[in-house]
Amino acid sequence: MCGRATLAKKPKAIEKRYKATFEATELVEKNLLPNYNIAPTHWHPVLTNEIDNPLRFFKWGLIPSWAKDAKIASNLINARIETILDKPAFKCVHQQRCLVPYDGFYEWKKIGKDRIPYRIILPDTPIFSVAGIWEIWTNPIGTTIPTFAVLTQAPNELMQPIHDRMPAILSPSQETIWLDNALSIQDILSIIKPYPSELMKAYRVSSQVNTVKINKPQLLEEVPDFQQGSLF
Numbered sequence: 500m501c502g503r504a505t506l507a508k509k510p511k512a513i514e515k516r517y518k519a520t521f522e523a524t525e526l527v528e529k530n531l532l533p534n535y536n537i538a539p540t541h542w543h544p545v546l547t548n549e550i551d552n553p554l555r556f557f558k559w560g561l562i563p564s565w566a567k568d569a570k571i572a573s574n575l576i577n578a579r580i581e582t583i584l585d586k587p588a589f590k591c592v593h594q595q596r597c598l599v600p601y602d603g604f605y606e607w608k609k610i611g612k613d614r615i616p617y618r619i620i621l622p623d624t625p626i627f628s629v630a631g632i633w634e635i636w637t638n639p640i641g642t643t644i645p646t647f648a649v650l651t652q653a654p655n656e657l658m659q660p661i662h663d664r665m666p667a668i669l670s671p672s673q674e675t676i677w678l679d680n681a682l683s684i685q686d687i688l689s690i691i692k693p694y695p696s697e698l699m700k701a702y703r704v705s706s707q708v709n710t711v712k713i714n715k716p717q718l719l720e721e722v723p724d725f726q727q728g729s730l731f
Contacts, residue, residue, distance in 0.1 A: 501577055501629075501649055501666040503708065504604040505618070506543070507533040507719060508626060513554065513600055516626045517546050521554045531556065536714040537601075539576040545597040545647055547633055548678040557597075561648035562636035563588050569638065572646060578632060580652045580667060580691050584684070589648070591634050593684050596677055598628040598669070599649050603719070605708055606701075608661040616708045617661055618719065619701045621668070621694075628674050630667040630691060655693035657701055668694040 506513070510532055514520050521544070531542055542556040560572030575588055583589045602625060607614040621627050630650040637643050650667035658665040669677055673690045676682065702721040707713045 501604055501606070501651055501664065502539060503606075504537040504601045504666075505535050505719065506537060506600055506602055506626075507535055507716065508602055509533060513544060513626060516600070517554060517598070519546055519552070519554050525556050534714065535716055535718045536605075536708060536711060538711045539573065543599065543647075545599050545631060545633060546678075547595065547597040548680055555645065557633055557645040557647045559648075560646055561588065561591075561632065561634055562644065562646045563591070563634055564636055566636060569636070569644070575648050577651045577664075578648045579664075580650050580688065583632075583650065583688070589632060592632045592688075594680070595633045596687070597631040597633045597647055598674055598677065599631040599647065600626050601629055601666075602626050604629075604666060605704070606658070606662045606665075616704050616706060617701045618704045618708075619658070619661075619665075619699055621698055622700050623698065628669045628677075630669055630677050650691065652691055652693060655696045655699070657696035657699050658693075661701060665693065667691045670694075 510521050537543055539560045541559050543559055544554045545557045546554055559576060561575040562569055562572045578589045583592050603618050603620040605616055605618055607616050631647045633647040635643055635645050651664045652667050654665045676690050705722050708718050
């Protein structure tokens with residue numbers, strides 16, 4: 500699964516990358532960027548496939564429009580590319596797709612009884628997109644909550660020793676296809692392939708990232724194996 504990520508960039512850099520703007524009120528109200536330890540239930544910027552759409556903050560953890568309560572979101576943070584068309588909860592993929600901006604994501608490698616955190620980045624791509632799907636849910640008192648999930652796929656060669664899944668990272672040309680409302684869903688999904696290993700880098704980070712409440716720039720720093728657990 501992909502359950503933790505980073506977007507350690509300021510709003511202006513994200514706006515420049517996507518040639519889109521944030522809604523000013525959302526930036527002021529949420530004040531969530533940069534974020535060094537993004538986790539499910541966090542609000543995070545996305546760019547949807549709606550026409551003339553600004554960058555908006557959605558909540559990580561999909562809540563289908565038909566859901567009776569928000570508890571389902573904890574089980575719908577990821578959508579597997581292999582089965583997304585078979586799951587009623589992910590029916591929105593046909594019409595409601597989005598780009599989820601990251602500059603890195605975390606994954607844990609199991610070594611014996613230990614789970615060692617790694618951060619994975621694209622060294623030549625300061626901000627990259629992961630394929631996402633989105634929904635707008637209305638709670639019992641009439642409040643609308645925009646939510647999203649990220650697509651996952653089989654790992655590439657870099658990720659295989661770390662984890663058996665990886666997020667569906669898109670190239671810039673694939674971003675346009677992912678948001679294209681005129682294409683069939685089969686054609687759109689066919690672009691999802693494991694991102695090339697040679698364009699990615701994985702490095703070990705502090706175990707402090709395990710604690711969601713810890714959110715600071717030091718989490719991004721590489722930690723040599725012999726110092727793991729002793730830094731900070």
